Amino acid sequence: MTCWREILTRLLMAAVTVIVGVFFSAVLVRYAPGFGTDERQLDARLSGESIEAIRREMAGEQNVAAYFVDAVQKLKQGDLGTSRAFHRPVRDLLTERGWVTIHLLGAGLGVAWAAAILVVMASWLSGSAALARTSSLGSGMLLCLPAGAIALLLIVADGPACLALALVVYPKIYRYLTNLVVSAGRTPHVLAARAKGISNARLLAWHVVPAIRREVVALTGVSLGMALSAAIPVEAFCGIPGIGQLAWQAALARDVPVLTMVSLVVIASTVLANSGADLLADQSRHAT
Amino acid sequence: MKAIRIFALSIASLIVLPATVGSLLPEYDYSRQDRTNISTGASSEHWLGTDALGRDRLARLFHGTRVSLTLAPAAAVLSVFLALAIGAAPGFVGGASERLAKRLIDLMLSVPWLFLLLIVRASLPLDLSPMVSAMVTFSILGLLGWGVPARILMARSREIRESEFVLLARASGVSRWRLLSAHVAPNLGTVLLAQFWIAVPVYILAEANLSLLGLGVSEPMPSLGSLLREMESVLTLRGDICNFVALVVLVLLVGSLQLAFNSSEVN
Numbered sequence: 001m002t003c004w005r006e007i008l009t010r011l012l013m014a015a016v017t018v019i020v021g022v023f024f025s026a027v028l029v030r031y032a033p034g035f036g037t038d039e040r041q042l043d044a045r046l047s048g049e050s051i052e053a054i055r056r057e058m059a060g061e062q063n064v065a066a067y068f069v070d071a072v073q074k075l076k077q078g079d080l081g082t083s084r085a086f087h088r089p090v091r092d093l094l095t096e097r098g099w100v101t102i103h104l105l106g107a108g109l110g111v112a113w114a115a116a117i118l119v120v121m122a123s124w125l126s127g128s129a130a131l132a133r134t135s136s137l138g139s140g141m142l143l144c145l146p147a148g149a150i151a152l153l154l155i156v157a158d159g160p161a162c163l164a165l166a167l168v169v170y171p172k173i174y175r176y177l178t179n180l181v182v183s184a185g186r187t188p189h190v191l192a193a194r195a196k197g198i199s200n201a202r203l204l205a206w207h208v209v210p211a212i213r214r215e216v217v218a219l220t221g222v223s224l225g226m227a228l229s230a231a232i233p234v235e236a237f238c239g240i241p242g243i244g245q246l247a248w249q250a251a252l253a254r255d256v257p258v259l260t261m262v263s264l265v266v267i268a269s270t271v272l273a274n275s276g277a278d279l280l281a282d283q284s285r286h287a288t
Numbered sequence: 289m290k291a292i293r294i295f296a297l298s299i300a301s302l303i304v305l306p307a308t309v310g311s312l313l314p315e316y317d318y319s320r321q322d323r324t325n326i327s328t329g330a331s332s333e334h335w336l337g338t339d340a341l342g343r344d345r346l347a348r349l350f351h352g353t354r355v356s357l358t359l360a361p362a363a364a365v366l367s368v369f370l371a372l373a374i375g376a377a378p379g380f381v382g383g384a385s386e387r388l389a390k391r392l393i394d395l396m397l398s399v400p401w402l403f404l405l406l407i408v409r410a411s412l413p414l415d416l417s418p419m420v421s422a423m424v425t426f427s428i429l430g431l432l433g434w435g436v437p438a439r440i441l442m443a444r445s446r447e448i449r450e451s452e453f454v455l456l457a458r459a460s461g462v463s464r465w466r467l468l469s470a471h472v473a474p475n476l477g478t479v480l481l482a483q484f485w486i487a488v489p490v491y492i493l494a495e496a497n498l499s500l501l502g503l504g505v506s507e508p509m510p511s512l513g514s515l516l517r518e519m520e521s522v523l524t525l526r527g528d529i530c531n532f533v534a535l536v537v538l539v540l541l542v543g544s545l546q547l548a549f550n551s552s553e554v555n
Binding site: 017020021024140141143144145146147148149152225226228229230232233236237247248251252254259262263266267270271274 | 493
């Protein structure tokens with residue numbers, strides 16, 4: 001009963017966060033000084049009537065509350081609106097591009113997590129300070145590079161786009177994991193076990209991993225948010241037609257319907273991933 | 289650790305000082321175009337070569353570094369002040385305001401902020417002057433980047449609220465103003481300063497990402513991020529090593545700032 005109540009509470013909180021988040025994004029766009037400016041109005045080929053029609057089209061988005069309520073009502077009927085820049089239903093755009101981004105995120109996050117776990121495990125098992133320093137330096141250097149620059153360098157090296165995403169997310173996961181493992185390694189029971197001569201591998205498997213399991217599960221949710229942010233420059237520069245590239249193109253074209261729906265998808269994915277990960281982490285804590 | 293910090297600060301100084309001095313010299317004009325030398329490599333006239341418009345890369349690097357180093361700390365000040373108001377103040381007061389602020393911070397942290405930056409920056413007028421675009425870009429970074437510092441400041445101010453010295457001060461009848469100025473502010477000051485120094489390299493990188501996407505500081509004004517846009521052409525990248533100088537300077541600057549003001553050390 002308590003478990004179901006907890007799940008429902010988290011789902012409710014996630015729904016509220018998503019609604020407030022999307023409304024917040026819409027408000028930010030609406031009250032930005034350049035809102036209502038459409039480059040098409042400068043097109044000399046368009047007649048006066050066409051320009052007036054464009055102005056009327058934009059006027060529907062002037063009242064942010066009315067626009068938001070209208071969008072929610074259409075959303076209930078499965079209508080996500082029509083893109084001004086792509087002249088296509090937003091629903092089709094999101095469906096097509098969603099799968100591309102899911103594949104990219106899956107591959108990128110898989111590589112990043114695998115690399116981070118391997119490096120942290122290797123540092124722990126070998127106990128080598130040199131390896132720990134080298135991997136820390138490597139992750140530190142990657143943290144100093146903008147995601148866009150990493151994507152561009154990968155293009156020059158003819159590397160896959162998922163590797164660019166992995167290189168952006170890896171240092172953050174590595175840092176979190178290292179901090180977790182180091183702090184777990186300093187706990188009294190681990191120090192006592194080490195003093196008794198238990199091997200590093202056994203310490204890791206029986207004492208460190210169970211202690212940090214909850215945080216690692218929570219980190220998986222957080223890493224999705226990191227990967228989604230990194231997906232924008234990676235998709236934009238590597239020419240991958242995913243949600244990140246769509247957001248970038250919509251931002252450049254000031255396409256409010258697409259921007260609002262992309263915000264909805266991105267915020268909902270992040271919030272649900274975080275809530276799911278937190279819930280799993282809580283379950284594992286209750287189980288132990 | 290002190291030696292590493294000194295080393296990092298020395299590297300940062302080696303970038304900051306020439307950039308500041310160089311950008312003040314009249315011969316290093318970032319917008320002057322040399323039509324006889326377009327996309328050239330390093331020479332005695334142009335030490336780092338010229339870009340596709342014949343502008344001196346070294347002059348643009350000096351000015352770009354100065355713009356980033358002036359505006360990123362300004363954005364960091366803005367976000368730290370917002371974090372103080374939204375995180376630290378409710379954290380110290382407690383109750384409903386703390387719960388509300390916590391929800392607001394969770395909301396801010398749940399939105400991938402590059403998406404938010406992209407949306408807001410793209411909604412700005414098309415005819416902004418370069419200087420205004422630079423200020424607006426960094427202001428947006430400051431206005432949207434308060435989530436993480438607010439969470440940390442809230443946790444710290446909650447600790448202070450529940451600490452024994454504050455309880456003792458309250459029990460002794462110390463006025464609210466004196467409590468804040470004599471007991472809370474000094475204990476919050478170091479965390480504030482740490483959050484400021486952590487935010488500076490983060491904002492330099494965020495501006496670089498925005499500029500690479502064409503939504504940062506407008507041309508012809510350079511910033512460390514906008515200089516990286518030259519890298520967009522793969523052919524340019526493969527041509528001349530001078531194209532990488534801005535990236536190297538960015539990595540060294542951000543790296544040295546992160547190393548010098550490492551969060552685990554200053555917190």
